Structures are given as structure tokens and as C-alpha cells.
Amino acid sequence: MFLFNPCCLSCPGSGVGPHPELPQGQMDSLLSIISSQRERFRSRNQELEAESRSMQQTMQALQGELDSLRADNIKLYEKIKFLQSYAGRAGGSDDTVMRYSSQYEERLDPFASFSKRERQQTTIAFFYTLFLHCLVFLVLYKTAWSESIGRDCTAFCAKKYSDHLHPVLL
CATH class of the missing domain: 1.20.5 (Single alpha-helices involved in coiled-coils or other helix-helix interfaces)
Incomplete structure (x- = not known):
């Protein structure tokens, strides 16, 4: 992004010196246009930063909820296992059951790791x-x-x- 610096207009040797055909009124209008553009960019940048912060907070909240749900699933599997052992039935071979089974077993056996x-x-x-x-x-x-x-x-x-x-x- 290129921002126009009006100070460079009066710098000698910059090659961008003031043009003799531009009156002071046009210089002031150019300066106001550039200033308003800068303000628009600044406000857009602040909006994007606020949006980024809200997305980060949302992501952290969702990660916490995901961790909570995983813990709840392990507790539910523990209850299923208890009920299956009480009823004397064998466990299923569902992928979900197998995944939570391994997590449950790891939680029960602290010496495995x-x-x-x-x-x-x-x-x-x-x-x-x-x-x-x-x-x-x-x-x-x-x-x-x-x-x-x-x-x-x-x-x-x-x-x-x-x-x-x-x-x-x-």
C-alpha cells in the first residue's frame, strides 16, 4: 500500500517537487483526499483487528467446549462399560466405541505412559x-x-x- 506523503512535495531534489501549475487550493484538496483515505484505511484496519480478536476468542471457546465434550464422551463410555459388564454382554466394535475405549483405558492406567x-x-x-x-x-x-x-x-x-x-x- 502506498501512502502519499505531502511533505515530499516541498523537498528539494526529490523529483516530486511542487508543480508551478498547481495552485494552493488544489494542493489542499489533494491533502484532504489523502488524509481521508488514510483515515478510511486506519478504521478498516481497526475493524479487521477487532474481528480477528473476536475470532480468536470464539476459537478458544470452541476448543474449550471440544475438550469438555471429549471428557464427557469418556465418562459416557465409562458408564456404558459399567452397564455392559453388569448385564454380562460383550462390547461392540464400533469405531467410536473403540476410540473412546482406548482413551478410557489410558485414563485408568496412569502407568501406561x-x-x-x-x-x-x-x-x-x-x-x-x-x-x-x-x-x-x-x-x-x-x-x-x-x-x-x-x-x-x-x-x-x-x-x-x-x-x-x-x-x-x-
Whole structure:
């Protein structure tokens, strides 16, 4: 969005200087038009901000209502389960029943999430230990290989030296 700045009309070297053919009355009318346009944009911006705030409040209220309804559904499932166990009937296989069944079971068993975290930590610890063992193995292998190469090179140089001196000593 481009807002017209009337101060630039009188700035020297701006290339937008006042035109000699525009009288003062036209300059004042341009200024009032631009000022009214700015005010319209400002009021529209304030309206949009107010609308955005009301939408945010509505969204928060709906999210709270959704959470409340989910909790109510779990409580209803708990009552259904109680009634089914009292009547001795087996539960249905409806998707909705299965979804709330899992949420109900998770709510009843507070140690389920703890055991799940423990299994994940055990898996991470296993792979970390495996990585460290591989790293130590590679470092030891590289060290042993370097020493082996050093011994082989020393033995090779000693043999060459003795081969070189053998004809001279005879």
C-alpha cells in the first residue's frame, strides 16, 4: 500500500517537487483526499483487528467446549462399560466405541505412559551403547592397524638394510 506523503512535495531534489501549475487550493484538496483515505484505511484496519480478536476468542471457546465434550464422551463410555459388564454382554466394535475405549483405558492406567517412556528410553540407551561400542572398536582397530603397518615398515627397512650391507661385509 502506498501512502502519499505531502511533505515530499516541498523537498528539494526529490523529483516530486511542487508543480508551478498547481495552485494552493488544489494542493489542499489533494491533502484532504489523502488524509481521508488514510483515515478510511486506519478504521478498516481497526475493524479487521477487532474481528480477528473476536475470532480468536470464539476459537478458544470452541476448543474449550471440544475438550469438555471429549471428557464427557469418556465418562459416557465409562458408564456404558459399567452397564455392559453388569448385564454380562460383550462390547461392540464400533469405531467410536473403540476410540473412546482406548482413551478410557489410558485414563485408568496412569502407568501406561510411564512404561511407554521407559521402553523408548531403553531403546535409545541400547542404540547409544551400540554406537559407543562400534566407535571404540573402530578406534582400537585403527590403532592396531597403524602399529602393524609401523612394525611391517620397520621390518622391511631392516631387511633392505641388511640386504644392502650383506655384499659389503662379505
